[in-house]
Amino acid sequence: MRKIIVGSRRSQLAMTQTKWVIDQLKKAGAQNEFEIKEIVTKGDQIVDVQLSKVGGKGLFVKEIQQQMLAGDIDFAVHSMKDVPAELPEELYISCMPKRVDARDVLICENGYTLETLPEGAVIGTSSLRRGAQMLAARPDFDIQWIRGNIDTRLKKLETENFNAILLAKAGLERMGWTDRVDFEALDADMMVPAVGQGVLAIESRKDDAEVTAILQLLHDDVTAKAATAERTFLKAIEGSCHVPVGGYATVDGDNVTLTGLIASVDGKEVLRVTKTSSDAVALGKDVADDLLGRGGREILASVNA
Numbered sequence: 001m002r003k004i005i006v007g008s009r010r011s012q013l014a015m016t017q018t019k020w021v022i023d024q025l026k027k028a029g030a031q032n033e034f035e036i037k038e039i040v041t042k043g044d045q046i047v048d049v050q051l052s053k054v055g056g057k058g059l060f061v062k063e064i065q066q067q068m069l070a071g072d073i074d075f076a077v078h079s080m081k082d083v084p085a086e087l088p089e090e091l092y093i094s095c096m097p098k099r100v101d102a103r104d105v106l107i108c109e110n111g112y113t114l115e116t117l118p119e120g121a122v123i124g125t126s127s128l129r130r131g132a133q134m135l136a137a138r139p140d141f142d143i144q145w146i147r148g149n150i151d152t153r154l155k156k157l158e159t160e161n162f163n164a165i166l167l168a169k170a171g172l173e174r175m176g177w178t179d180r181v182d183f184e185a186l187d188a189d190m191m192v193p194a195v196g197q198g199v200l201a202i203e204s205r206k207d208d209a210e211v212t213a214i215l216q217l218l219h220d221d222v223t224a225k226a227a228t229a230e231r232t233f234l235k236a237i238e239g240s241c242h243v244p245v246g247g248y249a250t251v252d253g254d255n256v257t258l259t260g261l262i263a264s265v266d267g268k269e270v271l272r273v274t275k276t277s278s279d280a281v282a283l284g285k286d287v288a289d290d291l292l293g294r295g296g297r298e299i300l301a302s303v304n305a
């Protein structure tokens with residue numbers, strides 16, 4: 001029986017996710033032996049600058065992809081949110097396990113809530129999307145950039161001058177920390193999640209039929225349909241983490257409902273479109289076209305300027 005080498009970033013979240021996938025594969029009947037190979041990516045080495053300024057998503061996956069192309073690892077578990085729209089020709093996302101809660105959460109100090117946070121409260125986030133939508137709801141907030149892994153950010157809430165921070169609920173859930181912190185899940189209408197948030201993307205070589213077959217054990221079609229709509233949307237607007245863009249899809253029977261969002265960094269302009277279709281790809285393009293045509297193009301141009 002072939003031993004499967006699984007590449008993983010060294011961060012606590014990445015290792016936890018990778019171990020979870022291996023565990024689930026075994027539970028689903030995979031007989032193989034799995035070995036984790038840790039890979040340090042550029043994104044893990046840069047800690048104190050705003051990520052969108054230093055190269056964005058690709059930073060966390062490039063080294064992993066290179067090792068996969070070289071045959072040094074067989075698959076890798078990514079947060080879908082961190083996976084760029086374009087993958088190398090030989091690789092693909094062969095498996096998406098069932099999505100967990102896609103919403104963002106607000107974690108406040110001193111028992112504050114979104115309602116009771118004082119005028120001018122300092123909110124920590126490294127996401128333009130979160131910052132813009134927060135400002136749209138509360139223009140008085142002072143958005144400050146915060147970096148580091150989830151644990152570091154939670155510590156900074158205690159030790160630094162933040163009244164609250166924003167995180168993905170999925171990260172807290174996967175770390176098993178939903179009991180450790182008090183959080184307020186923000187409605188997806190008020191805070192449109194990032195494209196792919198809460199989804200794990202397992203990347204492997206297209207020509208590796210054996211690994212593809214093993215990974216199929218965990219694949220969830222509903223998740224894949226929602227993620228396809230969201231990622232088609234992101235690709236169509238040529239979105240990246242350099243601009244405040246959100247996209248969130250839900251599936252009901254054959255139908256996918258996708259909300260797309262483009263906002264200005266200061267939250268003064270927020271464009272949002274929701275549409276439903278049974279064709280996830282057409283839907284992603286349609287929502288993108290609609291948003292771009294209604295002023296989204298101008299917002300993106302001004303953010304990128």
Ligand SMILES: NCc1[nH]cc(CCC(=O)O)c1CC(=O)O
Pocket residue numbers: 079080081082150166167168169170171196197198199
């Ligand atoms: N940007 C970092 C990142 N990438 C994936 C997650 C966890 C959430 C997910 O898997 O979607 C996080 C942390 C966060 O945004 O709070």
